[in-house]
Amino acid sequence: MEKSRILVAASNKAGRNFIRLLMHQNVPVAALTNNKREEKLLREIGVNEILRVSTTRNKAGEMPVFPIGRVFIFESSLPLSCQYLQFVARFSCKATTVVTTTWHPEAIYKKLGASYVVYTKNGEVGFLLSDLTD
Template sequence: MSRAIRTMRLDKEASGKVPLSPGFFLLPSSLYPGEEPMEQGHTVVAASNEAGRTFIRLLLYKQLPVAALTNNKKEAKLLEQIGVPDILHVRTTHTKEVSAPAFPIRRLMIFESSLPLTCQYLLLTARWSVKTIMVITSARHPEAVYKSLGASCVVYSQTGEVGFLLSRLND
């Protein structure tokens, strides 16, 4: 079966640590406050590392609506090879020129590859109507920075493995 890949440009043109299991911490304790059923929108994933791409594969396997957020062509090509149906291209140097995608977004999950890139993604998506913005990081220090830029919660993972979040996506 052939799948069509939609690629969109999104510039003007187009609290306490709750231990989960060894190596994981959720910041703050409420993971998805007040969310509605999954049919309400896509999960958009900024998968700048292998952990993010693995999570996208899990979402695709579960046949959940997913889109990817990227700022470069090399990463977009990797995401196309994985089979991501919607790839949102953004220019991280022009944070004021980004418009929201045409489809509803339920949650945004940013897998941290660097503090500056994660901050840029948070600034770019600040005006989008998103119920939950989650940052997955292996560093504990950026929590306050990410929260001040709009992250709903920060998940700490030493390995980047956050497959346990899938059970929460169907709630």
Template sequence: MNDYILVSAPNVQGEDFIKQLQHRRIPFATMVNNKAEYERMLELHVSTIIVISTNDEATWRVPELPIGRIFLFERSLNLCCRYIQICRSWTSKSICVVTDSTNPRLIYKGMGANYVVHSSSGETSFLISNDFMTDSQNG
């Protein structure tokens, strides 16, 4: 069974990434922590949405679908750190944080992120076309 890419997409870059995955028919799931994000994912026709309460550890259980690479698009430092904390045990593959800030790099690495990508453009296809995707596509 192929691994699912897990995406937290609370911003335009994350939404673009989801559209890229859909266009390429790459299996993925999204992770949300509020109703507004859940509704946005439905509008993007995302079929697999994992709802997490960042304040309730009971909702942090490992999903039943196989999680491969994780892509977290930063909206806030605190939320991104919490998502890393929650997701690190869900996969042995990499966690990539995409941010337009240069400040949190060492914080995210210390929390368990493998990559911190700085990108201020809305373009995300480079994340799919390079080494970030290699392991998840090979099982």
């Protein structure tokens, strides 16, 4: 049976650093993006599995061909994070965490299916690694 991957929407530096931490711990990881530039950055840091979703044409995007364990969405904008939440709601996963630097969107994210909303001022979320048990 294939081991589940951690799916990360890493639209900012903190998200990409989190992916690096996961890879350093040999945790299987996949990324979620909506553009070619970000996909290129993710491939450069070593991510092989990338799900690309169109957020401009309201297309659903492809379903992953691998099991997803947890999802982490690093907020770069409220609308994009909401679209990612709507996308990941289509498949089963253990929990979805949104990492944000603002307090106001917590209720919105929870309404769209986020299991957890983590507030961070500086983007340091290495403590989340201790919670990743399959």
